[in-house]
Structure formats: C-alpha cells, structure tokens
Amino acid sequence: MPGVSGGARRERGTIRLAGARALCRQVDGAADDPTLLWLHGSTGSSRTAPALPGARILSYDRPGYGGSTLHPRRTLMTDADDVEALLDHLGIGRTAVLAFSGGAAIAYAAGVRTPQRVTRLGMVSGAPWPTAPAPSAEVLLSAATALSADPGAAVDRLAEHASLRDVQVLNTPALRHELPGRRPG
Secondary structure (H helix, E strand, O other), X not given: OOOOOOOOOEEEEXXXXXXXXXXXXXXXXXXXXXXXXXXXXXXXXXXXXXXXXXXXXXXXXXXXXXXXXXXXXXXXXXXXXXXXXXXXHHOOOOEEEEEEHHHHHHHHHHHXXXXXXXXXXXXXXXXXXXXXXXXXXXXXXXXXXXXXXXXXXXXXXXXXXXXXXXXXXXXXXXXXXXXXXXXXX
C-alpha cells in the first residue's frame, strides 16, 4: 500500500454515532506504534493523512466530508465529541494530535475537551473555526454566475478591497492574460 511502511497496514471503516451519524475513519500503521491523530484541512479527508514510519496514524472524515455524514447541529465541541468517540471506539487512551488548516480549531477543542487524552498538539497552517454562517446556495450561485460571465470584472471587484500587495499580484500581466476580456493592469 502506498504510504504505509513495513509490516504496517491500512484499515478503513465506519463507526456509528448518536443520531445515526457515520464517522468514516482510517488507521495506518502497526497497532503497537505510538498513535498520532491527524485532523485534515477544510478541503481534505482522512485520505490526506501523512504516513510516518514508526507511528500509527489515525484519521477520520469530519462531519460532511468524505464518508462521514453531516451533523445537523455541528459545533466545535460536537467535533471534539466525535474525536472522543473515535478514540473510545478504537480503544486509544492517549494520543498526540497533528492538525492541518481547518482541523486546527478542532484539535484545540479536543485538547480542551479531553486534556487527559491529548498528549501534544501540532498545527500546520492553522485556521480558525468559522464564525460567520456559510453563504446561502443562492449567494454562491450568483457569485459563480458573475465570475463565469466576466472573470476580469470579478478580479477587479476583489482588488477594490484587497491589500496593496494583493492588488499588485492581482494586476500582474501573467494573471490578467488568463482572464478573458481584460488587459493587464
């Protein structure tokens, strides 16, 4: 198996949680190796977990990602509860946690919720938990329609509220050349 070393094995499966939710999980590595819980970024899944020789890597698809069902009232603490349920299910008492991007807030929450189980926290490009509600489907569709109708105008609107450095990047000839109907700068 790619990414899995030596006598280690990859095991994928699903656990059932309250409310008939499913949590898809993956374990890479030997059972006697120290466990590291990988929390994927906002565009990832358990399949983005790194392989590390000498470590048992536990990962899972957060609610609404990959093979895990959506949590209708998802919060930061319900995600931490999912981490605890996963550790319980696999009989893991203590683990280090490594989080990437959108997984960072959940790693902190898991550390607060179960400090006796989380031995260390590591963050890579940590991102905060979203504090605003997601845009509606209508807003996203409208933005996608405007972007596809005139990508150059969409970049111009983005530049109106961007920092000076971002404006410089948005106005590079190479970027502008890729936008139909627009000239550089």
